[in-house]
Amino acid sequence: MPEPYIRTATPADEEALAHLDRATWSTLHAVTPRPEPPYPPFFDERHPAQDFLVAELAGRLVGYVRLARMIPLPAHAHVLTIQGFVVAEEARGLGLGRALIRAAVAEARARGARRLTLRVLGHNTPARKLYETEGFAVEGVLPGEFFLDGAYVDDVCMGRLL
Structure with a gap:
């Protein structure tokens, strides 16, 4: 199995990423x-x-x-947020998600961040387990924040120090 190559996206990636995003859409992770x-x-x-x-x-x-600054204030410049994380169905179980999260942590550090945060739906057990094994901890839960597929779903806030 070839090793995954992780790099910064370029404008030329737009069509492939848009297709990947649509192909992986699911209420497991999308609101x-x-x-x-x-x-x-x-x-x-x-x-x-x-x-x-x-x-x-x-x-x-x-x-x-995707790494983003959620609050555009100097007092919050040390925090980056994972806002978007997708792995193609056929590439799951190969360690690709873990490699992407580790690359995001390294990139956040390189950008000078001291904290990395994310939000994950409470019913997304595979993602929550991955984040926990990569050093993220639950920092808060918004109970029943979303109504998806006929059920109320928690919004789980996680973070870690870098």
Whole structure:
């Protein structure tokens, strides 16, 4: 099995990432409605290519993680947030998700962050377990924050020091 290659996204990745995002959409991790045509651009002013780390396997994009600044204040400049994390169905179970999270931690450190945070749906057990094994801890729970597929789902806030 070839090793995954993780790098910063470029504008040329837009179509592949948009397709990956639509192909992996699920209420296990998404709170927005299922994407329908016409599709908006994947990259935009709030989601520039340089905020994404992408994973390639055998020359094909099979995952991404997005790092963002959630609060644009100098007092919060030391915190980055994972806001978007996807691994293609056919690439799951190969350690790609773990490699992306570790790359996000390294990138956050390189950008001068001291904390990395994320939000995950309470019913997304595989993602929660991955985050916990990578040093993230639950820092808060918003009970029943979302109504998905006929059920109320918790929004779990996690974070870790860098």
